[in-house]
Amino acid sequence: MNDQRIIFEDVSKFYGEVLGVNRVNLSIPPGITSLVGPNGSGKTTLMNLMTGLVRPSSGRITVLGMSTDEPERLFRKVGYCTQFDSFPKGLTGYQFVYSYLRLFGHPHPVADQLATQAIERVNLGEAAHRQIAGYSKGMRQRIKLAQAMCHQPSALVLDEPLNGLDPLIRAETIALFRSLAQEGLHVIISSHVLHEVDTLSDQVVLLSNGYVVAEGQIHGVREEIHEHPMQILIRCNKPSELASRAFCEDYMVEARILPDGQGVLAKTRDADRFYLLLNRLAQSGIEIESVAPADDDVLSVYEYLIGEEAPTK
Amino acid sequence: MSFSRLPWALWRAQILALLRLEVKKSFWTRRGAWIYLLAFAPAVLYAAHSFIELKNGGRGDLGEDTHIFATVFQFFFLRLAIFFGCVGIFVNLFRGEVLDKSLHYYFLAPLRREVLVVGKFLSGLLAASVIFCSSTLLQFIALYCYFSSNTIQNYLFHGHGLQHLAAYLGVTLLACVGYGSVFLAAGLLFRNPLIVTVIILLWEAVNGFLPALLQKVSVIFYLKSLCPVAIPESISSERGNILSLIAVNPTPATPATAILGLLVLCAAVLALSTRQVRRLQIDYGRE
Numbered sequence: 300m301n302d303q304r305i306i307f308e309d310v311s312k313f314y315g316e317v318l319g320v321n322r323v324n325l326s327i328p329p330g331i332t333s334l335v336g337p338n339g340s341g342k343t344t345l346m347n348l349m350t351g352l353v354r355p356s357s358g359r360i361t362v363l364g365m366s367t368d369e370p371e372r373l374f375r376k377v378g379y380c381t382q383f384d385s386f387p388k389g390l391t392g393y394q395f396v397y398s399y400l401r402l403f404g405h406p407h408p409v410a411d412q413l414a415t416q417a418i419e420r421v422n423l424g425e426a427a428h429r430q431i432a433g434y435s436k437g438m439r440q441r442i443k444l445a446q447a448m449c450h451q452p453s454a455l456v457l458d459e460p461l462n463g464l465d466p467l468i469r470a471e472t473i474a475l476f477r478s479l480a481q482e483g484l485h486v487i488i489s490s491h492v493l494h495e496v497d498t499l500s501d502q503v504v505l506l507s508n509g510y511v512v513a514e515g516q517i518h519g520v521r522e523e524i525h526e527h528p529m530q531i532l533i534r535c536n537k538p539s540e541l542a543s544r545a546f547c548e549d550y551m552v553e554a555r556i557l558p559d560g561q562g563v564l565a566k567t568r569d570a571d572r573f574y575l576l577l578n579r580l581a582q583s584g585i586e587i588e589s590v591a592p593a594d595d596d597v598l599s600v601y602e603y604l605i606g607e608e609a610p611t612k
Numbered sequence: 613m614s615f616s617r618l619p620w621a622l623w624r625a626q627i628l629a630l631l632r633l634e635v636k637k638s639f640w641t642r643r644g645a646w647i648y649l650l651a652f653a654p655a656v657l658y659a660a661h662s663f664i665e666l667k668n669g670g671r672g673d674l675g676e677d678t679h680i681f682a683t684v685f686q687f688f689f690l691r692l693a694i695f696f697g698c699v700g701i702f703v704n705l706f707r708g709e710v711l712d713k714s715l716h717y718y719f720l721a722p723l724r725r726e727v728l729v730v731g732k733f734l735s736g737l738l739a740a741s742v743i744f745c746s747s748t749l750l751q752f753i754a755l756y757c758y759f760s761s762n763t764i765q766n767y768l769f770h771g772h773g774l775q776h777l778a779a780y781l782g783v784t785l786l787a788c789v790g791y792g793s794v795f796l797a798a799g800l801l802f803r804n805p806l807i808v809t810v811i812i813l814l815w816e817a818v819n820g821f822l823p824a825l826l827q828k829v830s831v832i833f834y835l836k837s838l839c840p841v842a843i844p845e846s847i848s849s850e851r852g853n854i855l856s857l858i859a860v861n862p863t864p865a866t867p868a869t870a871i872l873g874l875l876v877l878c879a880a881v882l883a884l885s886t887r888q889v890r891r892l893q894i895d896y897g898r899e
Contacts, residue, residue, distance in 0.1 A: 372722065401625075
């Protein structure tokens with residue numbers, strides 16, 4: 300089972316006196332996992348730790364059952380697209396990916412085929428034989444991504460992979476991540492763009508000042524935050540009646556009719572009981588068009604947990 | 613795992629892949645034109661000397677020129693040109709990648725760090741040995757080219773000419789091996805390699821005055837022992853000047869001991885480098 304997970308056991312990393320991350324315990328399953336937090340929260344440090352670029356000051360990390368001290372084994376299964384925007388000098392995009400594959404010991408035909416496939420997959424085929432020095436920021440980002448996935452790894456670690464991509468390419472790249480996750484890969488993504496993470500991730504790890512403040516599926520994390528009532532948006536034909544019936548219940552905090560008069564924003568301390576109430580109200584003649592949680596997105600969770608301005612939305 | 617079951621074929625393929633990436637960089641390092649100037653300066657001077665001799669009738673003294681070659685080779689070529697050339701080439705093998713923020717690409721490949729050190733060392737060695745051995749050869753040609761073909765043939769084939777040339781080329785190669793390994797390690801161990809370069813330069817200069825055991829912890833001790841022509845008496849003993857202090861080699865090693873000693877020194881320094889690379893973390897922010 301542990302061979303399928305990325306595991307941090309009580310991991311701390313200090314850069315001299317400066318805290319990188321502190322006492323991190325994580326067990327990351329396959330699928331898309333997002334590391335979310337503002338600059339300096341420890342996202343890149345976690346990624347560098349799980350790929351062995353930095354070593355933990357204390358604790359233990361295993362990636363798919365392997366130690367991060369064995370690059371010769373680890374990087375046959377792991378690909379890492381770092382945030383560093385620097386490249387070996389004088390190489391074309393193709394040479395960059397191809398030469399990396401030759402370091403695996405692959406003969407020319409295999410390296411050539413894998414490099415071409417990876418470059419096509421990030422839509423850089425036409426620019427493959429141009430010097431990287433002449434690439435745009437988005438193209439550099441994509442060639443790094445091609446290099447990280449060219450050897451068909453089981454885990455892909457991506458530090459801010461959507462930075463610098465235009466909206467069209469961004470959508471294509473997100474679709475690529477989803478298809479990789481469906482193939483059973485671990486896709487670990489760091490981001491401070493919360494709405495992207497929200498729609499993309501199977502699970503999130505929220506970080507603040509080097510500490511993991513929450514982890515898991517975003518809805519599950521939200522339900523654990525009891526001090527902030529759940530907000531639920533209901534679209535219905537009789538909002539005043541729904542609001543007055545709801546307000547009789549002791550677990551309701553607020554029921555506000557929406558400005559357009561077509562629904563209610565309810566705040567409740569017990570979402571399960573509120574949903575049962577809605578069922579009863581529907582049976583009693585109120586037509587309910589839609590029910591949707593209003594604050595179980597990453598942004599809200601982040602603000603509730605960290606209590607400071609959330610990263611860029 | 614037994615020695616024979618180690619993945620030698622994989623390591624060989626990885627080293628060749630590394631060489632393909634590194635050799636071009638090693639031949640043309642960051643702002644490295646001065647290495648070529650330093651390497652080929654003696655050849656240019658010898659060519660000028662030959663040109664003047666030719667203009668004066670070409671009646672030079674072969675013996676005197678042989679001593680000139682030996683002196684320039686030991687005082688300038690070994691101690692300064694190859695020394696600083698290796699600083700320029702080998703210090704940058706890792707240090708240059710850290711400054712360019714591109715070392716992590718190697719660390720993200722399924723590559724043993726030992727293989728990385730060996731591959732990088734070989735790429736530097738290839739560049740340094742091609743540059744400096746070709747310079748040695750050119751110097752030899754430039755110095756003797758003004759003599760008549762009979763004199764040259766006699767010197768090469770009936771005297772010690774070819775022997776000397778082979779020995780000088782061998783010493784040049786070994787100097788690249790020795791200084792290369794030392795400066796590869798310096799680039800890994802020290803953030804500012806300039807200070808350690810000066811310290812090594814001084815250590816090499818006072819080698820002749822160190823206790824016998826400490827003399828062996830240097831590159832120049834072995835190289836001096838292998839040079840085929842002794843420095844002329846007039847420089848090495850009579851005047852008591854600074855050059856004589858540097859040239860002194862009171863207890864030279866036999867050629868076999870010198871070659872073996874140098875290779876052992878190189879292996880020890882490379883082992884130290886490997887240990888350092890295994891512990892190295894990517895933290896460009898601190899550079």
